[in-house]
Amino acid sequence: MAIVFRIRDFFHPLLINRLRCEFERNQWKAPEALADMQEKRLNEILAHSYASVPIYRAKFDAAGLKPSDIRTNEDLKKLPVLSRAEARSAGKALHASRLRGLHPVEYHSSGTSGTPFAMLHDKNANALEFAYYWRHWSWAGYRLGDSFADLGSVYFLTRKSDDIQAWQPLLRRLNLSSHQVSPTNAPLMARELERRDCKILKGVASTVYHLALSMEEAGVRPRPLRGVISTGETLLPHQRALIKDIFGCLIFDSYGHMERTVAVSQCEKGGRHVNSDYGLLEFTNIRPSPDGTTLLAEGLGTGLHNRAMPFIRYETGDTFELFRDPQPCPCGRTFPLVKAIHGRQEECVVTPDGRHLTSLFVLPEFVTGLRETQFVQEKADSLVIRVVTGNEFDANQEEQLKSFTQRLTGPSMRISIARCQRDDLVRARSGKFRTVIPLQSSTADKSPASTSPV
Numbered sequence: 001m002a003i004v005f006r007i008r009d010f011f012h013p014l015l016i017n018r019l020r021c022e023f024e025r026n027q028w029k030a031p032e033a034l035a036d037m038q039e040k041r042l043n044e045i046l047a048h049s050y051a052s053v054p055i056y057r058a059k060f061d062a063a064g065l066k067p068s069d070i071r072t073n074e075d076l077k078k079l080p081v082l083s084r085a086e087a088r089s090a091g092k093a094l095h096a097s098r099l100r101g102l103h104p105v106e107y108h109s110s111g112t113s114g115t116p117f118a119m120l121h122d123k124n125a126n127a128l129e130f131a132y133y134w135r136h137w138s139w140a141g142y143r144l145g146d147s148f149a150d151l152g153s154v155y156f157l158t159r160k161s162d163d164i165q166a167w168q169p170l171l172r173r174l175n176l177s178s179h180q181v182s183p184t185n186a187p188l189m190a191r192e193l194e195r196r197d198c199k200i201l202k203g204v205a206s207t208v209y210h211l212a213l214s215m216e217e218a219g220v221r222p223r224p225l226r227g228v229i230s231t232g233e234t235l236l237p238h239q240r241a242l243i244k245d246i247f248g249c250l251i252f253d254s255y256g257h258m259e260r261t262v263a264v265s266q267c268e269k270g271g272r273h274v275n276s277d278y279g280l281l282e283f284t285n286i287r288p289s290p291d292g293t294t295l296l297a298e299g300l301g302t303g304l305h306n307r308a309m310p311f312i313r314y315e316t317g318d319t320f321e322l323f324r325d326p327q328p329c330p331c332g333r334t335f336p337l338v339k340a341i342h343g344r345q346e347e348c349v350v351t352p353d354g355r356h357l358t359s360l361f362v363l364p365e366f367v368t369g370l371r372e373t374q375f376v377q378e379k380a381d382s383l384v385i386r387v388v389t390g391n392e393f394d395a396n397q398e399e400q401l402k403s404f405t406q407r408l409t410g411p412s413m414r415i416s417i418a419r420c421q422r423d424d425l426v427r428a429r430s431g432k433f434r435t436v437i438p439l440q441s442s443t444a445d446k447s448p449a450s451t452s453p454v
């Protein structure tokens with residue numbers, strides 16, 4: 001998930017401030033009050049979707065339902081699920097018929113599924129995102145106006161910049177280039193974190209881990225931060241331990257997706273809280289975990305804010321691990337807890353000069369006409385980009401994809417592009433799609449697509 005943060009998309013100060021105050025209170029409310037609040041918002045979204053969004057009108061009609069038949073979270077089960085494939089092929093049937101006044105902004109995501117998806121987020125959805133980040137970061141000790149560091153590649157790719165770092169004074173944001181992470185560049189990055197007085201570091205889990213590894217190898221340690229916010233993928237225990245050691249702070253894991261139906265954020269006591277005021281998370285196919293100590297379930301998300309393109313009972317595609325006997329979190333927040341999320345674990349491409357690239361999945365967002373994209377590292381210095389393309393993908397787009405990738409890998413990687421059909425894409429043995437097939441497994445089985453999780 002790559003979010004291109006543009007101030008103008010988030011410039012709704014009154015809305016944000018109102019939501020921020022509401023969000024502050026919500027986290028401590030009694031569970032019954034939270035459920036009431038969710039149901040009120042749910043009823044509003046359902047009524048709006050029935051009246052204005054063609055795909056939901058059809059779903060309600062086919063099920064013989066009216067919005068008034070769904071009053072509680074439990075009633076929501078009467079509506080059919082919105083699958084990921086259905087959402088991607090729905091086009092304007094998922095858009096509200098009247099967008100005036102909603103201030104929708106279009107975002108493109110290749111996500112980690114490899115298939116691009118255009119989404120509309122309205123002003124409510126953008127205010128929501130701001131208020132949500134603000135609250136979660138405040139759990140890590142962030143205050144609005146503090147400097148923070150963002151480890152990523154989008155900032156540098158959009159500016160065609162090969163810089164290692166860039167400071168944005170207005171946002172008080174230090175951008176650190178995730179494709180420049182190496183033991184050679186680690187001391188400079190550590191110095192910049194101190195010079196800009198960054199309190200928080202945010203980045204995709206594996207990228208932050210590689211920064212920590214590079215700092216360890218270079219023998220540098222920045223001044224302790226207040227917190228590291230890890231996003232985008234599952235953070236593994238050995239990664240967490242090293243990040244904590246190098247940055248001298250707690251790691252606050254977070255889970256969400258571009259569709260903005262579900263947000264789970266980790267608190268200072270380690271609890272993974274489902275943000276009930278952000279969206280509604282339902283669990284399906286609940287079964288015991290392999291050792292029987294916990295439960296596993298698939299997650300369906302219903303966004304409670306975005307009216308321009310609502311997602312109702314939407315397949316998140318991730319597996320949630322649940323407590324058999326949930327206890328309140330010692331932090332005192334009342335949002336429900338999940339034990340873990342078994343979702344994305346992005347593989348890396350390792351460049352000939354030893355850098356670990358974990359953010360290749362953002363590249364298709366910068367190229368037109370890509371239906372599916374997969375990076376297969378065949379040799380230490382050879383990377384094949386398998387692409388399933390539409391008509392808009394021409395020689396210019398091909399050159400663009402190649403040059404963006406070359407920019408990330410550096411000149412010593414040989415890059416070739418192979419146009420292919422969906423069935424030609426390499427799949428893991430589980431059938432799960434991976435954007436990156438790393439060197440050791442690029443000979444993995446090719447098997448038909450599967451929607452089953454890990």
Ligand SMILES: [Zn+2]
Binds near residue numbers: 267272329331
């Ligand atoms: Zn907690």
